[in-house]
Amino acid sequence: MSDMDKNISPEHKLFLLKVKRQKIAVNTARIAILVALIILWEVLAQFRMIDSFITSSPSRIVRTLVNLYREGTLFRHILVTCSETVIGFLLGTLLGTLIAVILWSSSFLARVFEPYLVVLNSLPKVALGPIFIVWAGAGPVSIIMMALAISLIVTIMEVLNGFLGVDRDKIKLMEAFGANRFQTFAKVVLPSTRPVIMNALKINVGLSWVGVIMGEFLVSKAGIGYLIVYGGQVFKLDLVMASVIILGIAATLMYHGVLFLERILFRNS
Amino acid sequence: MSDIVAVHNLGMKYHSLNGEIDALKNVNFTVKKGEFICIVGPSGCGKSTLLSLLAGLLKPTEGEVYIKGKKVSGASLDVGYMFQKDHLFEWRTIHRNVLIGPEIRRTLTDETKEYVLNLLKTYGLYEFKDKYPSQLSGGMRQRAALIRTIATKPDILLLDEAFSALDYQTRLAVNDDIYSIIKKENKTAILVTHDIAESISMADRVFVFSKRPGTIKNIYEIKLSCPQRTPLCSRDAPEFRYYFNKIWKELDVHV
Ligand SMILES: Nc1ncnc2c1ncn2[C@@H]1O[C@H](COP(=O)(O)OP(=O)(O)OP(=O)(O)O)[C@@H](O)[C@H]1O
Ligand SMILES: [Mg+2]
Numbered sequence: 036m037s038d039m040d041k042n043i044s045p046e047h048k049l050f051l052l053k054v055k056r057q058k059i060a061v062n063t064a065r066i067a068i069l070v071a072l073i074i075l076w077e078v079l080a081q082f083r084m085i086d087s088f089i090t091s092s093p094s095r096i097v098r099t100l101v102n103l104y105r106e107g108t109l110f111r112h113i114l115v116t117c118s119e120t121v122i123g124f125l126l127g128t129l130l131g132t133l134i135a136v137i138l139w140s141s142s143f144l145a146r147v148f149e150p151y152l153v154v155l156n157s158l159p160k161v162a163l164g165p166i167f168i169v170w171a172g173a174g175p176v177s178i179i180m181m182a183l184a185i186s187l188i189v190t191i192m193e194v195l196n197g198f199l200g201v202d203r204d205k206i207k208l209m210e211a212f213g214a215n216r217f218q219t220f221a222k223v224v225l226p227s228t229r230p231v232i233m234n235a236l237k238i239n240v241g242l243s244w245v246g247v248i249m250g251e252f253l254v255s256k257a258g259i260g261y262l263i264v265y266g267g268q269v270f271k272l273d274l275v276m277a278s279v280i281i282l283g284i285a286a287t288l289m290y291h292g293v294l295f296l297e298r299i300l301f302r303n304s
Numbered sequence: 305m306s307d308i309v310a311v312h313n314l315g316m317k318y319h320s321l322n323g324e325i326d327a328l329k330n331v332n333f334t335v336k337k338g339e340f341i342c343i344v345g346p347s348g349c350g351k352s353t354l355l356s357l358l359a360g361l362l363k364p365t366e367g368e369v370y371i372k373g374k375k376v377s378g379a380s381l382d383v384g385y386m387f388q389k390d391h392l393f394e395w396r397t398i399h400r401n402v403l404i405g406p407e408i409r410r411t412l413t414d415e416t417k418e419y420v421l422n423l424l425k426t427y428g429l430y431e432f433k434d435k436y437p438s439q440l441s442g443g444m445r446q447r448a449a450l451i452r453t454i455a456t457k458p459d460i461l462l463l464d465e466a467f468s469a470l471d472y473q474t475r476l477a478v479n480d481d482i483y484s485i486i487k488k489e490n491k492t493a494i495l496v497t498h499d500i501a502e503s504i505s506m507a508d509r510v511f512v513f514s515k516r517p518g519t520i521k522n523i524y525e526i527k528l529s530c531p532q533r534t535p536l537c538s539r540d541a542p543e544f545r546y547y548f549n550k551i552w553k554e555l556d557v558h559v
Pocket of ligand 2: 351353464
């Protein structure tokens with residue numbers, strides 16, 4: 036790196052400087068917008084130009100968060116929702132990939148189940164909510180089932196398409212070496228589908244959040260989704276806003292967790 | 305029996321709901337050990353199908369294929385296959401790429417490893433063995449693909465338009481490169497190509513196929529008077545144009 040720096044022409048130095056300046060400008064603008072919005076919101080609320088009973092305000096949100104923290108319930112709610120999401124996400128990804136493998140290995144099964152997948156995929160999953168509640172009770176299990184219902188079918192279809200999209204000649208090459216179906220899968224199909232699986236993972240994180248919050252709306256007694264519904268019912272918009280902000284932060288963190296995982300797992304590809 | 309490949313009355317029909325496709329019909333030929341055969345023919349006349357049949361990846365609907373006197377049924381261990389794309393696996397280093405064949409056949413002994421390392425050394429890829437395919441040039445990648453193919457010590461190499469993906473300059477160089485490796489390793493080769501000049505420059509004999517259902521229309525024995533028989537030198541031989549015109553007419557291309 037250091038002797039590359041020495042060989043940089045003045046033009047290139049200028050270019051790098053420009054790129055760096057642009058980056059700083061973008062970041063500054065981003066932060067400025069956020070700060071401006073928060074200040075505007077707070078000022079409008081303080082001078083009663085908007086009704087903070089309906090719109091809440093940054094200071095009230097902070098107070099609510101502090102209260103939740105003092106009551107000792109803040110992290111419990113976050114933990115409940117996050118663990119439901121993680122379980123839903125892992126189950127969705129693992130089961131989805133496993134089922135895709137089975138459908139890939141048997142074109143008969145793939146053909147048999149194709150219409151089922153299509154119907155299940157187009158069905159609005161929230162309609163299944165009441166069924167899950169009757170089956171699994173109004174608890175975390177139904178919520179995880181909800182998350183699974185949303186992410187599973189998409190995962191199966193994405194990953195199966197990835198498997199089927201592997202170059203025919205690559206498979207022919209393996210056959211010419213005398214590979215059996217399992218070897219072909221392990222050595223060619225799975226590794227060349229890694230980007231597709233990674234994408235499915237990223238989509239799944241988002242879908243799992245949707246499923247879990249939807250599930251919590253329907254049944255739960257704890258969790259961020261519960262806080263949102265409860266806050267809405269008793270007209271505590273402070274609580275609703277605070278929960279939405281927590282949700283945004285948690286979902287972003289988890290998404291970056293997956294990106295981090297991707298970088299660790301696929302460092303050399 | 306010096307015929308390493310013998311094809312008797314070979315025919316192949318594909319069946320689909322839209323009907324059946326007569327891909328090959330009545331194909332007969334033999335190939336001697338060490339010979340270099342080129343196959344040219346119109347698009348869709350069954351050339352790739354023929355290679356798949358020779359490799360035992362497809363079952364003929366008629367006739368039979370003999371390799372080293374044994375009838376082919378199922379993937380044959382005596383042939384190696386090369387495609388238009390090199391199909392090196394991006395997630396494996398060059399070293400692990402060229403070892404894939406022995407790995408699949410579970411013949412990954414110290415002796416094979418040694419053999420493969422020697423191939424890498426001989427053909428100038430040893431320094432690149434820990435690099436990934438994307439770090440190599442097109443020509444080097446094709447050379448790596450050839451080493452991967454001969455790592456399982458096949459006697460016969462089947463090359464399906466193996467050079468078509470390369471740009472013209474690289475292609476001429478890779479022609480020479482691959483040709484010399486094949487000759488040095490003493491392999492029998494069957495190359496499918498669309499390029500008449502390429503076929504003449506490399507082949508001992510050129511098989512010209514007819515339109516579908518493909519069958520051998522004519523066989524040209526290529527006799528060139530040039531000091532060394534390398535693809536590049538062959539292109540300068542006085543007889544080159546003669547063969548070119550003959551095969552060109554034979555192919556009867558209309559636009
Ligand atoms: N699996 C298959 N099922 C049905 N038809 C097939 C199949 N594979 C090939 N064919 C048909 O058989 C004929 C011969 O195909 P093949 O790929 O062997 O031709 P080719 O000479 O290699 O053509 P090209 O020069 O374009 O590579 C074509 O008409 C093709 O459409
Ligand atoms: Mg072909």
